[in-house]
Amino acid sequence: MVRTLEHPDPADLTLQQVLEALVDPVRRRIVTQLSEAADGMSCGTFDAAVSRSTLTHHFNVLREAGLIRQTYAGTTKLNVLRTEDLESRFPGLLPALLAAGA
Amino acid sequence: MVRTLEHPDPADLTLQQVLEALVDPVRRRIVTQLSEAADGMSCGTFDAAVSRSTLTHHFNVLREAGLIRQTYAGTTKLNVLRTEDLESRFPGLLPALLAAGA
Numbered sequence: 001m002v003r004t005l006e007h008p009d010p011a012d013l014t015l016q017q018v019l020e021a022l023v024d025p026v027r028r029r030i031v032t033q034l035s036e037a038a039d040g041m042s043c044g045t046f047d048a049a050v051s052r053s054t055l056t057h058h059f060n061v062l063r064e065a066g067l068i069r070q071t072y073a074g075t076t077k078l079n080v081l082r083t084e085d086l087e088s089r090f091p092g093l094l095p096a097l098l099a100a101g102a
Numbered sequence: 103m104v105r106t107l108e109h110p111d112p113a114d115l116t117l118q119q120v121l122e123a124l125v126d127p128v129r130r131r132i133v134t135q136l137s138e139a140a141d142g143m144s145c146g147t148f149d150a151a152v153s154r155s156t157l158t159h160h161f162n163v164l165r166e167a168g169l170i171r172q173t174y175a176g177t178t179k180l181n182v183l184r185t186e187d188l189e190s191r192f193p194g195l196l197p198a199l200l201a202a203g204a
């Protein structure tokens with residue numbers, strides 16, 4: 001059985017939820033790192049000075065806000081930024097945030 | 103004596119403070135209304151379902167984050183969006199947020 005995680009449709013993304021996700025500097029750092037990793041990153045490879053469980057919480061917030069897509073890969077999760085979905089829903093927002101040093 | 107209010111220099115604006123200001127929907131609504139008012143708006147003319155003192159707080163947060171410039175105009179304050187300062191510091195961010203329905 002393939003386990004999957006819930007992801008909101010692009011049309012259901014809200015600016016409120018995206019901003020609530022990105023107001024946290026650790027989550028912005030995750031997004032920045034993902035933006036530089038074309039093939040995504042597994043949860044264990046992030047450079048963040050927080051505990052594993054805190055990191056899991058941050059990934060959940062990012063996934064529920066529609067910023068990242070998470071898929072199971074063996075015993076870990078692979079994370080990719082939903083760049084195209086975000087661009088279609090909020091044109092220019094993610095590039096501007098990344099340029100601002102998100 | 104002319105009373106003035108403190109405003110951060112464009113170089114001192116931080117993405118953290120801008121996002122903390124804009125994560126609040128009332129403050130985003132103020133920014134949207136200001137973006138449509140070329141000559142600025144006085145505090146009393148805002149369409150927001152909050153008390154006067156709450157509105158004053160929101161304006162202070164927006165000013166301290168560098169999003170608006172406030173000047174005294176008689177017994178009220180005139181508010182203008184710092185569009186050019188924001189564009190120079192965070193290119194594309196404000197237009198993307200406004201397009202997203204900020």
